[in-house]
Amino acid sequence: xxxxxxxxxxxxxxxxxxxxxxxxxxxxxxxxxxxxxxxxxxxxxxxxxxxxxxxxxxxxxxxxxxxxxxxxxxxxxxxxxx
Numbered sequence: 799x800x801x802x803x804x805x806x807x808x809x810x811x812x813x814x815x816x817x818x819x820x821x822x823x824x825x826x827x828x829x830x831x832x833x834x835x836x837x838x839x840x841x842x843x844x845x846x847x848x849x850x851x852x853x854x855x856x857x858x859x860x861x862x863x864x865x866x867x868x869x870x871x872x873x874x875x876x877x878x879x880x
Contacts, residue, residue, distance in 0.1 A: 799825045799848055806832075809864050813854030817867040821847065828853035833877065835867070841874040850880040 804810060806822030810829065818834020821844070828851035833843045844850040859867065871877075 799823050799830075802829055804829070804858070809859040809867065810852075811856045811859045811863060812852040813856060815856070816852075817859050817863050818852060823847060825851065827851035829855055831880070833871070835870070836880065839870075841871055841877050842880040843877050845879040 800823065802820065802822055802824040804820050804822070806820065808820045809817060810820050811817055814837065816835040816837070816839075819832045821830035821832045823830040825848065830847065831844050831850040831852055833841065834852070836842045842850070
């Protein structure tokens with residue numbers, strides 16, 4: 799595992815358009831996730847470094863994507879581990 803070109807806390811978008819907060823690390827499996835949208839749109843969190851990685855990153859999320867993501871997080875009653 800090594801440091802990513804993106805700083806920890808950067809909000810990124812994966813290849814499927816799912817938004818997540820990056821943990822600042824990257825490995826062969828992808829970019830680390832702190833909290834983000836799973837493949838079915840549920841908000842999930844990682845329980846340790848390297849537990850949840852995403853690949854095929856489109857880049858930094860737009861202001862609109864960030865707003866939508868934050869709204870989803872606020873509406874989520876219980877955030878479970880990935």
